[in-house]
Amino acid sequence: MERLAKIRQLMTEEKLDGLIVTTAANRRYLSGFTGSSGILVISQEHAVLLTDFRYLDQAAEEAKAYGFQVKKHQPAILETVAEEIKAQGTKARSKWGFESENLVEKDYRTLQAKLDRGILTPTEGLVNRLRRIKSVDELGSIRKAVEITDQAWARLQPELKPGRTEKEIAALFEYFQRELGAEGAAFPTIVASGPRSALPHGVPTDKKIAAGDLLVLDGGAVYNGYCSDFTRTVVVGAAPTADQQALYDLVLKAQQAALDGMRPGVTGKDVDALARKVIAEAGYGERFGHGLGHSLGLEIHEAPRLALTDETVLETGVVYTVEPGIYLADWGGIRIEDVVVVTETGIEDLTASPKTIILDSEDRHMVK
Numbered sequence: 223m224e225r226l227a228k229i230r231q232l233m234t235e236e237k238l239d240g241l242i243v244t245t246a247a248n249r250r251y252l253s254g255f256t257g258s259s260g261i262l263v264i265s266q267e268h269a270v271l272l273t274d275f276r277y278l279d280q281a282a283e284e285a286k287a288y289g290f291q292v293k294k295h296q297p298a299i300l301e302t303v304a305e306e307i308k309a310q311g312t313k314a315r316s317k318w319g320f321e322s323e324n325l326v327e328k329d330y331r332t333l334q335a336k337l338d339r340g341i342l343t344p345t346e347g348l349v350n351r352l353r354r355i356k357s358v359d360e361l362g363s364i365r366k367a368v369e370i371t372d373q374a375w376a377r378l379q380p381e382l383k384p385g386r387t388e389k390e391i392a393a394l395f396e397y398f399q400r401e402l403g404a405e406g407a408a409f410p411t412i413v414a415s416g417p418r419s420a421l422p423h424g425v426p427t428d429k430k431i432a433a434g435d436l437l438v439l440d441g442g443a444v445y446n447g448y449c450s451d452f453t454r455t456v457v458v459g460a461a462p463t464a465d466q467q468a469l470y471d472l473v474l475k476a477q478q479a480a481l482d483g484m485r486p487g488v489t490g491k492d493v494d495a496l497a498r499k500v501i502a503e504a505g506y507g508e509r510f511g512h513g514l515g516h517s518l519g520l521e522i523h524e525a526p527r528l529a530l531t532d533e534t535v536l537e538t539g540v541v542y543t544v545e546p547g548i549y550l551a552d553w554g555g556i557r558i559e560d561v562v563v564v565t566e567t568g569i570e571d572l573t574a575s576p577k578t579i580i581l582d583s584e585d586r587h588m589v590k
Protein backbone atom coordinates (compact mmCIF):
# COMPACT_ATOMS: atom_id res chain seq x y z
CA MET A 223 0.00 0.00 0.00
CA GLU A 224 2.86 2.29 0.82
CA ARG A 225 4.29 2.03 -2.69
CA LEU A 226 0.89 2.68 -4.23
CA ALA A 227 0.49 5.82 -2.10
CA LYS A 228 3.92 7.03 -3.17
CA ILE A 229 3.33 6.50 -6.87
CA ARG A 230 -0.03 8.28 -6.58
CA GLN A 231 1.75 11.20 -5.00
CA LEU A 232 4.23 11.29 -7.89
CA MET A 233 1.31 11.12 -10.33
CA THR A 234 -0.20 14.19 -8.67
CA GLU A 235 3.12 16.02 -8.84
CA GLU A 236 3.36 15.17 -12.54
CA LYS A 237 -0.27 16.22 -13.10
CA LEU A 238 -1.27 12.77 -14.30
CA ASP A 239 -4.78 11.41 -13.79
CA GLY A 240 -3.62 7.86 -14.30
CA LEU A 241 -0.62 5.67 -15.00
CA ILE A 242 -0.18 2.58 -17.16
CA VAL A 243 2.74 0.40 -16.05
CA THR A 244 4.10 -2.05 -18.63
CA THR A 245 7.71 -2.56 -17.43
CA ALA A 246 8.11 -5.95 -15.73
CA ALA A 247 10.27 -4.75 -12.82
CA ASN A 248 7.99 -1.77 -12.15
CA ARG A 249 4.94 -4.01 -12.27
CA ARG A 250 6.51 -6.29 -9.69
CA TYR A 251 7.72 -3.42 -7.51
CA LEU A 252 4.33 -1.73 -7.30
CA SER A 253 2.00 -4.75 -7.22
CA GLY A 254 4.14 -7.54 -5.75
CA PHE A 255 3.14 -9.74 -8.70
CA THR A 256 6.05 -11.96 -9.73
CA GLY A 257 4.54 -13.41 -12.93
CA SER A 258 5.89 -12.73 -16.39
CA SER A 259 3.00 -10.84 -17.95
CA GLY A 260 0.49 -8.16 -17.03
CA ILE A 261 -0.20 -4.41 -17.04
CA LEU A 262 -1.04 -2.09 -14.16
CA VAL A 263 -3.74 0.54 -14.57
CA ILE A 264 -3.59 3.05 -11.72
CA SER A 265 -5.65 6.12 -10.89
CA GLN A 266 -6.21 7.91 -7.58
CA GLU A 267 -9.23 5.71 -6.81
CA HIS A 268 -8.34 2.41 -8.45
CA ALA A 269 -5.35 0.11 -8.79
CA VAL A 270 -5.83 -2.81 -11.13
CA LEU A 271 -3.49 -5.54 -12.32
CA LEU A 272 -4.55 -7.04 -15.63
CA THR A 273 -3.13 -10.48 -16.26
CA ASP A 274 -4.06 -13.70 -18.01
CA PHE A 275 -5.63 -16.99 -16.99
CA ARG A 276 -2.30 -18.62 -16.06
CA TYR A 277 -1.65 -16.15 -13.27
CA LEU A 278 -5.03 -15.20 -11.83
CA ASP A 279 -4.75 -17.03 -8.49
CA GLN A 280 -1.09 -16.25 -7.96
CA ALA A 281 -1.59 -12.59 -8.86
CA ALA A 282 -4.56 -12.18 -6.52
CA GLU A 283 -2.52 -13.64 -3.67
CA GLU A 284 0.60 -11.58 -4.33
CA ALA A 285 -1.02 -8.25 -5.20
CA LYS A 286 -3.52 -8.08 -2.35
CA ALA A 287 -1.11 -6.66 0.21
CA TYR A 288 -0.03 -4.02 -2.30
CA GLY A 289 -3.58 -2.72 -2.77
CA PHE A 290 -4.17 -4.07 -6.28
CA GLN A 291 -7.29 -5.70 -7.59
CA VAL A 292 -6.64 -8.42 -10.17
CA LYS A 293 -8.66 -8.72 -13.37
CA LYS A 294 -8.34 -11.05 -16.33
CA HIS A 295 -7.63 -9.40 -19.65
CA GLN A 296 -8.97 -10.31 -23.09
CA PRO A 297 -6.60 -11.90 -25.62
CA ALA A 298 -5.77 -8.39 -26.86
CA ILE A 299 -4.54 -6.88 -23.58
CA LEU A 300 -4.51 -3.27 -24.82
CA GLU A 301 -8.22 -3.50 -25.48
CA THR A 302 -8.76 -4.42 -21.84
CA VAL A 303 -6.47 -1.59 -20.73
CA ALA A 304 -8.67 0.86 -22.65
CA GLU A 305 -11.83 -0.64 -21.13
CA GLU A 306 -10.31 -0.48 -17.66
CA ILE A 307 -9.37 3.18 -18.11
CA LYS A 308 -12.96 3.88 -19.07
CA ALA A 309 -14.27 1.84 -16.14
CA GLN A 310 -12.12 3.89 -13.76
CA GLY A 311 -14.32 6.87 -14.58
CA THR A 312 -11.87 8.73 -16.76
CA LYS A 313 -13.00 12.22 -17.69
CA ALA A 314 -12.55 13.73 -21.14
CA ARG A 315 -8.95 14.78 -21.89
CA SER A 316 -7.57 13.29 -18.70
CA LYS A 317 -3.85 12.55 -18.81
CA TRP A 318 -2.76 8.94 -18.64
CA GLY A 319 0.96 8.44 -18.22
CA PHE A 320 2.70 5.58 -19.99
CA GLU A 321 6.29 4.39 -19.68
CA SER A 322 7.97 5.85 -22.73
CA GLU A 323 11.09 3.70 -22.27
CA ASN A 324 8.98 0.56 -22.50
CA LEU A 325 5.76 0.94 -24.50
CA VAL A 326 6.64 0.45 -28.15
CA GLU A 327 5.31 2.89 -30.71
CA LYS A 328 2.95 0.36 -32.29
CA ASP A 329 1.28 -0.35 -28.94
CA TYR A 330 1.15 3.35 -28.16
CA ARG A 331 -0.79 3.98 -31.38
CA THR A 332 -3.09 1.01 -30.80
CA LEU A 333 -3.88 2.11 -27.26
CA GLN A 334 -4.38 5.78 -28.09
CA ALA A 335 -6.80 4.79 -30.86
CA LYS A 336 -8.85 2.74 -28.41
CA LEU A 337 -9.05 5.48 -25.76
CA ASP A 338 -12.07 7.68 -26.27
CA ARG A 339 -11.30 9.94 -23.31
CA GLY A 340 -7.76 9.72 -21.93
CA ILE A 341 -4.74 11.22 -23.63
CA LEU A 342 -1.59 9.13 -23.45
CA THR A 343 1.23 11.17 -21.91
CA PRO A 344 4.87 10.03 -21.89
CA THR A 345 6.63 9.57 -18.54
CA GLU A 346 10.22 8.58 -17.88
CA GLY A 347 11.72 6.91 -14.84
CA LEU A 348 8.73 7.60 -12.60
CA VAL A 349 8.67 4.27 -10.76
CA ASN A 350 12.45 4.13 -10.86
CA ARG A 351 12.51 7.24 -8.66
CA LEU A 352 10.85 5.15 -5.96
CA ARG A 353 13.03 2.14 -6.61
CA ARG A 354 16.33 3.96 -6.10
CA ILE A 355 16.37 3.87 -2.32
CA LYS A 356 16.13 0.28 -1.17
CA SER A 357 13.97 -0.74 1.78
CA VAL A 358 15.32 -2.95 4.55
CA ASP A 359 13.65 -5.97 2.92
CA GLU A 360 15.03 -5.18 -0.49
CA LEU A 361 18.51 -4.73 0.96
CA GLY A 362 18.13 -8.10 2.68
CA SER A 363 17.43 -9.77 -0.67
CA ILE A 364 20.37 -8.01 -2.34
CA ARG A 365 22.66 -9.01 0.54
CA LYS A 366 21.60 -12.60 0.13
CA ALA A 367 22.13 -12.50 -3.66
CA VAL A 368 25.62 -11.05 -3.11
CA GLU A 369 26.40 -13.69 -0.49
CA ILE A 370 25.35 -16.49 -2.85
CA THR A 371 27.66 -15.11 -5.54
CA ASP A 372 30.55 -14.82 -3.07
CA GLN A 373 30.06 -18.43 -1.99
CA ALA A 374 29.76 -19.66 -5.57
CA TRP A 375 33.05 -17.94 -6.36
CA ALA A 376 34.73 -19.64 -3.40
CA ARG A 377 33.34 -22.99 -4.53
CA LEU A 378 34.53 -22.37 -8.08
CA GLN A 379 38.17 -21.70 -7.24
CA PRO A 380 39.37 -25.34 -7.13
CA GLU A 381 37.72 -25.83 -10.53
CA LEU A 382 39.73 -23.07 -12.19
CA LYS A 383 42.39 -25.17 -13.83
CA PRO A 384 44.25 -25.08 -17.12
CA GLY A 385 42.43 -27.20 -19.70
CA ARG A 386 38.90 -26.31 -18.68
CA THR A 387 36.90 -24.27 -21.13
CA GLU A 388 35.37 -20.87 -20.51
CA LYS A 389 31.91 -22.35 -21.13
CA GLU A 390 32.49 -25.05 -18.51
CA ILE A 391 33.56 -22.46 -15.94
CA ALA A 392 30.51 -20.28 -16.64
CA ALA A 393 28.19 -23.30 -16.35
CA LEU A 394 29.74 -24.40 -13.07
CA PHE A 395 29.47 -20.93 -11.60
CA GLU A 396 25.78 -20.70 -12.48
CA TYR A 397 25.22 -24.21 -11.16
CA PHE A 398 26.87 -23.36 -7.82
CA GLN A 399 24.74 -20.22 -7.52
CA ARG A 400 21.59 -22.31 -8.06
CA GLU A 401 22.79 -24.90 -5.59
CA LEU A 402 23.27 -22.12 -3.04
CA GLY A 403 19.68 -20.95 -3.42
CA ALA A 404 19.67 -18.54 -6.37
CA GLU A 405 16.57 -18.45 -8.54
CA GLY A 406 18.84 -18.02 -11.52
CA ALA A 407 21.64 -15.96 -12.96
CA ALA A 408 21.20 -12.18 -13.00
CA PHE A 409 22.63 -12.20 -16.55
CA PRO A 410 24.59 -14.69 -18.68
CA THR A 411 27.92 -15.21 -16.91
CA ILE A 412 30.93 -13.63 -18.56
CA VAL A 413 34.09 -15.75 -18.58
CA ALA A 414 36.97 -14.53 -20.72
CA SER A 415 40.52 -15.85 -20.48
CA GLY A 416 43.94 -15.02 -21.84
CA PRO A 417 43.88 -12.26 -24.48
CA ARG A 418 40.08 -12.65 -24.62
CA SER A 419 39.89 -11.07 -21.16
CA ALA A 420 40.46 -7.75 -22.96
CA LEU A 421 36.82 -8.04 -24.11
CA PRO A 422 34.91 -6.32 -21.29
CA HIS A 423 31.84 -8.46 -21.96
CA GLY A 424 33.43 -11.59 -23.39
CA VAL A 425 30.90 -14.34 -24.03
CA PRO A 426 32.32 -17.68 -22.82
CA THR A 427 33.67 -19.87 -25.64
CA ASP A 428 35.15 -23.36 -26.05
CA LYS A 429 38.60 -21.86 -25.53
CA LYS A 430 40.58 -23.90 -23.05
CA ILE A 431 42.17 -21.96 -20.24
CA ALA A 432 45.97 -22.02 -20.45
CA ALA A 433 48.41 -21.85 -17.55
CA GLY A 434 49.24 -18.22 -16.91
CA ASP A 435 46.01 -16.89 -18.43
CA LEU A 436 44.22 -13.98 -16.87
CA LEU A 437 40.61 -15.01 -16.29
CA VAL A 438 37.82 -12.49 -15.82
CA LEU A 439 34.57 -13.82 -14.42
CA ASP A 440 31.59 -11.49 -14.17
CA GLY A 441 28.40 -13.03 -12.85
CA GLY A 442 25.49 -12.52 -10.51
CA ALA A 443 22.61 -14.27 -8.82
CA VAL A 444 18.93 -13.50 -8.43
CA TYR A 445 17.39 -13.97 -4.99
CA ASN A 446 13.80 -12.99 -4.24
CA GLY A 447 13.86 -11.18 -7.56
CA TYR A 448 16.90 -9.06 -6.61
CA CYS A 449 20.26 -9.16 -8.40
CA SER A 450 23.90 -9.28 -7.43
CA ASP A 451 26.76 -8.32 -9.74
CA PHE A 452 30.33 -9.47 -9.24
CA THR A 453 33.66 -9.52 -11.07
CA ARG A 454 36.99 -10.99 -10.11
CA THR A 455 40.13 -11.42 -12.19
CA VAL A 456 42.68 -14.14 -11.42
CA VAL A 457 45.67 -15.81 -13.02
CA VAL A 458 45.09 -19.54 -13.51
CA GLY A 459 47.76 -22.20 -13.07
CA ALA A 460 50.78 -19.98 -12.58
CA ALA A 461 52.10 -17.10 -10.56
CA PRO A 462 51.12 -13.71 -11.98
CA THR A 463 53.76 -11.98 -14.05
CA ALA A 464 55.03 -8.62 -12.84
CA ASP A 465 52.90 -6.89 -15.50
CA GLN A 466 49.75 -8.78 -14.54
CA GLN A 467 50.29 -7.99 -10.88
CA ALA A 468 51.06 -4.31 -11.52
CA LEU A 469 47.95 -3.78 -13.63
CA TYR A 470 45.84 -5.64 -11.09
CA ASP A 471 47.16 -3.41 -8.31
CA LEU A 472 46.33 -0.34 -10.37
CA VAL A 473 42.70 -1.42 -10.92
CA LEU A 474 42.39 -2.25 -7.24
CA LYS A 475 43.80 1.15 -6.29
CA ALA A 476 41.29 2.85 -8.61
CA GLN A 477 38.44 0.90 -7.07
CA GLN A 478 39.62 1.76 -3.55
CA ALA A 479 39.85 5.47 -4.41
CA ALA A 480 36.21 5.39 -5.50
CA LEU A 481 35.05 3.39 -2.47
CA ASP A 482 36.87 5.80 -0.14
CA GLY A 483 35.19 8.81 -1.75
CA MET A 484 31.61 7.54 -1.78
CA ARG A 485 29.20 9.19 0.65
CA PRO A 486 25.89 11.04 0.52
CA GLY A 487 26.19 14.38 -1.26
CA VAL A 488 28.86 13.61 -3.86
CA THR A 489 27.69 13.00 -7.42
CA GLY A 490 27.99 9.85 -9.52
CA LYS A 491 30.27 11.79 -11.83
CA ASP A 492 32.58 12.75 -8.93
CA VAL A 493 32.93 9.12 -7.90
CA ASP A 494 33.62 8.00 -11.47
CA ALA A 495 36.34 10.66 -11.66
CA LEU A 496 38.06 9.36 -8.51
CA ALA A 497 38.71 5.96 -10.09
CA ARG A 498 39.34 7.33 -13.57
CA LYS A 499 42.01 9.71 -12.28
CA VAL A 500 44.07 6.85 -10.81
CA ILE A 501 43.92 4.91 -14.08
CA ALA A 502 44.52 7.96 -16.29
CA GLU A 503 47.53 9.11 -14.26
CA ALA A 504 49.12 5.72 -14.85
CA GLY A 505 48.61 6.23 -18.61
CA TYR A 506 45.69 3.84 -19.14
CA GLY A 507 42.81 6.35 -19.29
CA GLU A 508 41.85 5.29 -22.82
CA ARG A 509 41.79 1.65 -21.75
CA PHE A 510 39.00 2.21 -19.21
CA GLY A 511 36.21 2.77 -21.70
CA HIS A 512 33.09 2.18 -19.63
CA GLY A 513 31.38 3.81 -16.67
CA LEU A 514 32.49 3.01 -13.13
CA GLY A 515 29.22 1.51 -11.95
CA HIS A 516 25.47 1.36 -11.87
CA SER A 517 22.66 0.86 -9.45
CA LEU A 518 20.89 -2.50 -9.36
CA GLY A 519 17.95 -4.21 -7.71
CA LEU A 520 15.08 -5.96 -9.47
CA GLU A 521 17.07 -5.25 -12.64
CA ILE A 522 20.78 -5.74 -13.13
CA HIS A 523 21.26 -2.23 -14.48
CA GLU A 524 19.26 0.53 -12.84
CA ALA A 525 19.61 4.29 -12.60
CA PRO A 526 21.50 6.10 -11.23
CA ARG A 527 25.02 5.40 -12.44
CA LEU A 528 28.56 6.22 -11.50
CA ALA A 529 29.58 7.62 -14.86
CA LEU A 530 31.17 10.61 -16.59
CA THR A 531 27.84 12.36 -17.11
CA ASP A 532 25.74 11.28 -14.11
CA GLU A 533 25.08 14.23 -11.83
CA THR A 534 22.81 12.33 -9.46
CA VAL A 535 23.78 12.92 -5.85
CA LEU A 536 24.51 9.80 -3.81
CA GLU A 537 21.86 9.08 -1.17
CA THR A 538 21.73 6.72 1.79
CA GLY A 539 20.15 3.41 0.81
CA VAL A 540 21.10 3.47 -2.85
CA VAL A 541 23.03 0.41 -4.06
CA TYR A 542 25.82 0.68 -6.65
CA THR A 543 28.37 -1.50 -8.34
CA VAL A 544 31.93 -0.19 -8.41
CA GLU A 545 33.74 -1.82 -11.31
CA PRO A 546 36.81 -0.19 -12.82
CA GLY A 547 38.68 -2.09 -15.52
CA ILE A 548 41.64 -1.87 -17.87
CA TYR A 549 41.58 -3.68 -21.21
CA LEU A 550 44.64 -4.14 -23.43
CA ALA A 551 44.03 -5.76 -26.82
CA ASP A 552 46.13 -8.91 -27.43
CA TRP A 553 47.25 -8.93 -23.81
CA GLY A 554 44.19 -9.17 -21.61
CA GLY A 555 41.99 -7.29 -19.22
CA ILE A 556 41.39 -6.81 -15.53
CA ARG A 557 38.16 -5.78 -13.80
CA ILE A 558 37.15 -5.87 -10.16
CA GLU A 559 33.49 -5.35 -9.24
CA ASP A 560 31.82 -5.07 -5.85
CA VAL A 561 28.29 -4.15 -4.79
CA VAL A 562 28.03 -1.42 -2.16
CA VAL A 563 25.23 0.41 -0.37
CA VAL A 564 25.53 4.09 0.52
CA THR A 565 25.30 4.71 4.28
CA GLU A 566 25.03 7.96 6.23
CA THR A 567 28.80 8.31 6.44
CA GLY A 568 30.15 6.43 3.42
CA ILE A 569 29.42 2.99 2.06
CA GLU A 570 29.12 -0.59 3.18
CA ASP A 571 30.80 -3.00 0.77
CA LEU A 572 28.46 -5.98 0.53
CA THR A 573 30.86 -8.11 -1.52
CA ALA A 574 33.12 -10.15 0.75
CA SER A 575 35.26 -12.14 -1.72
CA PRO A 576 38.97 -11.45 -1.37
CA LYS A 577 40.47 -9.17 -3.97
CA THR A 578 43.57 -10.94 -5.14
CA ILE A 579 44.87 -12.07 -8.50
CA ILE A 580 46.08 -15.28 -6.86
CA LEU A 581 43.63 -18.16 -6.67
CA ASP A 582 42.61 -19.50 -3.31
CA SER A 583 43.00 -23.17 -4.25
CA GLU A 584 45.54 -25.86 -5.03
CA ASP A 585 46.68 -23.61 -7.85
CA ARG A 586 48.33 -21.62 -5.15
CA HIS A 587 50.91 -24.41 -4.92
CA MET A 588 51.99 -23.56 -8.40
CA VAL A 589 52.83 -20.07 -7.24
CA LYS A 590 56.51 -20.04 -6.39
Ligand code: GLY
Binds near residue numbers: 409440441545559
Ligand atom coordinates in the same frame (compact mmCIF):
# COMPACT_ATOMS: atom_id res chain seq x y z
N1 GLY B 1 27.70 -7.74 -15.81
C1 GLY B 1 27.39 -6.51 -16.33
C2 GLY B 1 27.95 -5.45 -15.54
O1 GLY B 1 28.85 -5.65 -14.75
O2 GLY B 1 27.50 -4.35 -15.59
Ligand code: MN
Binds near residue numbers: 440441451452559
Ligand atom coordinates in the same frame (compact mmCIF):
# COMPACT_ATOMS: atom_id res chain seq x y z
MN1 MN C 1 29.13 -7.38 -13.62
Ligand code: MN
Binds near residue numbers: 451452543
Ligand atom coordinates in the same frame (compact mmCIF):
# COMPACT_ATOMS: atom_id res chain seq x y z
MN1 MN D 1 27.99 -4.33 -13.20
